Amino acid sequence: MSEKPNVAFFDFAGCEGDQLEIINLEERLLDLVEVVDVVNFREAMSEHSDDYDIAFVEGSITTPHDAERLEEVRSNADTVIAIGSCAVFGGINSIRNEQDFEAVKERAYGEDAAMFDDPDAELFDSFEQAQPAKAFVDVEYEIPGCPVDGEEFIQTVTAILQGGDPSLANHPVCVDCKLEENTCAFERDEICLGPITRGGGCDAICVSQGTRCWGCRGMVDNPAEDAYSEVLHEYGVTADELVNEFTLYWSWQREHGPQADVQEVEQ
Amino acid sequence: MSQNISIEGDLVTRVEGHGELVVNATDGQLEECEWQVVESPRFFESMVVGRDWDEIHHIVSRICGICSVTHTMTGLKAVEDAMAVELSEQDIKLRKLALAGETLQSHVLHLGYLALPDLVDAKSVVPMAESHEEEVKTVIRLHKLGNELIETVAGRSTHAQRTIPGGFSQLPHEAELRDLRTSLEDSWGDIEAVVDLVLSLADGLPDFTRETEYISLTDPDEYALYDGVPYSSDTGELDLAEYRDIVNEHVVEQSTAKFTKHNRESYMVGALARFNNNYEQLGPMATAVADRFGLNPVCHKPYMNNVAQLVETAHLVEHSIELIDSILESGLEEQSDYHKPDVDVTAGQGVGAIEAPRGVLFHDYTVDEEGTAVEGNCVIPTNQNHANIQQDMEQLVPSIIDQPEDQIEHTLEMLVRAYDPCISCSTHYLDIEFVDEQLE
Numbered sequence: 001m002s003e004k005p006n007v008a009f010f011d012f013a014g015c016e017g018d019q020l021e022i023i024n025l026e027e028r029l030l031d032l033v034e035v036v037d038v039v040n041f042r043e044a045m046s047e048h049s050d051d052y053d054i055a056f057v058e059g060s061i062t063t064p065h066d067a068e069r070l071e072e073v074r075s076n077a078d079t080v081i082a083i084g085s086c087a088v089f090g091g092i093n094s095i096r097n098e099q100d101f102e103a104v105k106e107r108a109y110g111e112d113a114a115m116f117d118d119p120d121a122e123l124f125d126s127f128e129q130a131q132p133a134k135a136f137v138d139v140e141y142e143i144p145g146c147p148v149d150g151e152e153f154i155q156t157v158t159a160i161l162q163g164g165d166p167s168l169a170n171h172p173v174c175v176d177c178k179l180e181e182n183t184c185a186f187e188r189d190e191i192c193l194g195p196i197t198r199g200g201g202c203d204a205i206c207v208s209q210g211t212r213c214w215g216c217r218g219m220v221d222n223p224a225e226d227a228y229s230e231v232l233h234e235y236g237v238t239a240d241e242l243v244n245e246f247t248l249y250w251s252w253q254r255e256h257g258p259q260a261d262v263q264e265v266e267q
Numbered sequence: 268m269s270q271n272i273s274i275e276g277d278l279v280t281r282v283e284g285h286g287e288l289v290v291n292a293t294d295g296q297l298e299e300c301e302w303q304v305v306e307s308p309r310f311f312e313s314m315v316v317g318r319d320w321d322e323i324h325h326i327v328s329r330i331c332g333i334c335s336v337t338h339t340m341t342g343l344k345a346v347e348d349a350m351a352v353e354l355s356e357q358d359i360k361l362r363k364l365a366l367a368g369e370t371l372q373s374h375v376l377h378l379g380y381l382a383l384p385d386l387v388d389a390k391s392v393v394p395m396a397e398s399h400e401e402e403v404k405t406v407i408r409l410h411k412l413g414n415e416l417i418e419t420v421a422g423r424s425t426h427a428q429r430t431i432p433g434g435f436s437q438l439p440h441e442a443e444l445r446d447l448r449t450s451l452e453d454s455w456g457d458i459e460a461v462v463d464l465v466l467s468l469a470d471g472l473p474d475f476t477r478e479t480e481y482i483s484l485t486d487p488d489e490y491a492l493y494d495g496v497p498y499s500s501d502t503g504e505l506d507l508a509e510y511r512d513i514v515n516e517h518v519v520e521q522s523t524a525k526f527t528k529h530n531r532e533s534y535m536v537g538a539l540a541r542f543n544n545n546y547e548q549l550g551p552m553a554t555a556v557a558d559r560f561g562l563n564p565v566c567h568k569p570y571m572n573n574v575a576q577l578v579e580t581a582h583l584v585e586h587s588i589e590l591i592d593s594i595l596e597s598g599l600e601e602q603s604d605y606h607k608p609d610v611d612v613t614a615g616q617g618v619g620a621i622e623a624p625r626g627v628l629f630h631d632y633t634v635d636e637e638g639t640a641v642e643g644n645c646v647i648p649t650n651q652n653h654a655n656i657q658q659d660m661e662q663l664v665p666s667i668i669d670q671p672e673d674q675i676e677h678t679l680e681m682l683v684r685a686y687d688p689c690i691s692c693s694t695h696y697l698d699i700e701f702v703d704e705q706l707e
Binding site: 013014015016017018019020021023024026027030033038041044045046047062091092093095096099103104105107108109112115121124126146147183188205206209210211214244248 | 308309310311312313314316317318319322325326329330331332333335376380381384390391392393396404407410411414422423424425426428429431435436437518520604605606607642643
């Protein structure tokens with residue numbers, strides 16, 4: 001490997017807000033370019049090359065073509081890093097995983113939904129579910145969040161470049177919330193996923209800004225379910241209400257288990 | 268010189284966010300000319316169904332990272348319309364300020380990072396960091412200013428949290444607004460520098476004219492961005508509630524994104540449409556920028572959308588300063604740090620429209636008596652421009668058909684880029700493959 005690793009960015013189904021957060025690093029991005037060569041970044045560059053060591057992937061995998069392209073990225077890169085909740089565990093896109101796919105197509109395309117069944121209309125070839133990158137290929141590292149936190153991105157990349165361990169925090173958002181001295185969202189009659197959502201990178205920004213934790217960073221590895229159940233019971237949260245919360249970002253995670261396997265992939 | 272041309276979008280790499288151009292000509296005669304849009308469908312219209320009224324905006328924010336504030340607020344406006352929720356004057360001004368910040372950062376991002384490289388013969392902004400160091404730093408400062416505006420008001424530049432049904436969960440402090448005002452005043456030098464730079468390079472924008480219809484919002488009180496009614500340069504004011512009859516969305520085989528048409532085969536939305544329809548309401552600094560480029564309404568040159576964005580950049584700074592002054596003048600009315608406006612949840616259907624950076628955006632939701640969404644519809648600005656890009660290509664390509672293929676490619680890429688298609692549904696990097704065909 002040359003002295004500066006080649007880095008590439010790829011996007012699948014998503015809003016590209018994670019790449020935008022990276023662009024929003026502004027001058028610090030220029031510092032990053034000092035230590036890596038960015039060879040592929042569609043959101044910002046026309047140049048593109050298949051010769052890269054580290055690939056960042058954003059967005060969910062929702063079509064057979066996405067899956068093929070991801071596999072190609074995997075075969076080109078030494079290290080694949082999923083950025084943002086859509087790539088890490090399906091994220092918002094996975095809301096539809098709980099819905100009937102026939103209804104999903106019909107709601108978005110009306111009578112033209114028939115295009116999805118036309119074998120000639122390749123563009124409309126679509127998986128029934130939105131899935132994360134790790135459902136298809138090995139992923140070495142993951143940076144969750146909707147969007148990712150720029151600071152956490154820098155820290156992770158720095159650790160990888162220095163051969164260190166960029167593992168994610170494994171404490172709930174509640175810990176960050178206490179550090180921020182927030183009033184508990186439950187106290188404000190909100191249903192909050194903070195007690196079982198992975199903290200560490202967001203500084204509980206949503207609660208700090210007056211709303212609640214929506215679970216965008218995914219579940220912690222070992223959620224304290226009993227303690228959480230007590231909280232839910234205490235505040236009178238119903239099972240239906242809880243399922244509603246869990247299906248905002250976590251539909252794929254609910255089906256496949258929390259991210260216990262996130263860091264298990266060989267490194 | 269008559270030549271054969273075969274530009275084929277590389278079908279193998281047809282992916283979300285990539286547009287493709289197909290141009291075929293034999294012996295100088297154009298046979299095929301198509302703008303193809305290929306994105307993975309994301310089904311937001313379905314994703315909101317079954318969700319609560321107070322999380323719809325959170326979900327639809329994720330349609331697009333770069334205009335997430337606009338999607339959030341358009342979603343809020345639709346839900347607020349459905350439930351007849353009224354906002355305070357102050358909250359409306361603050362939403363306008365957040366929107367100004369988003370459009371400012373988006374325009375600067377497009378002009379500085381995506382369009383400018385074409386004009387200085389660079390492939391991206393990366394080599395420009397060395398060849399045009401000062402200019403890149405200026406662009407970065409302006410981009411940051413837009414983001415600071417959003418952060419100060421809405422809390423976070425991407426997927427803002429503070430904007431909620433009925434108002435804001437949290438407000439900025441007066442001191443923060445005063446600091447912001449100072450930063451805005453201090454930015455005139457930077458804007459001037461970017462205007463000088465673009466003006467010195469404006470000869471590089473292809474000179475192409477095609478008459479079309481322009482649709483934007485219009486508002487008797489100001490240059491319409493957050494509020495207003497739809498307006499067509501062909502047919503005048505239109506009814507927002509009947510927005511489906513304005514856009515006439517239809518599916519075409521060349522695209523997973525729907526195409527639209529109104530009074531003609533196509534229409535344009537975005538900075539140039541707003542400029543053409545509402546020029547008289549631009550601020551004096553913005554008008555001065557337009558004058559320097561000789562840009563006057565009605566301008567039918569799509570490449571000038573870049574310049575219209577620059578004009579709006581100046582307007583957004585003026586507009587933001589006015590908004591801050593107006594808020595400070597009446598004194599910022601404070602509220603709790605965990606404010607949740609009272610909303611009387613009722614069944615209903617509502618439509619919201621906002622001028623997103625790339626043009627007018629419509630959201631439409633129907634909720635039941637519990638406030639659960641039963642139906643949703645979103646019409647994205649970039650989709651409204653696809654048919655216009657197609658029509659432009661059909662007129663432009665025959666006039667440049669004798670140019671070398673790489674020149675045609677570059678001119679067409681710049682055309683698509685001039686429309687600033689949403690990065691999320693982006694077409695910045697076009698997959699174009701030239702295949703030389705020999706005459707039989």
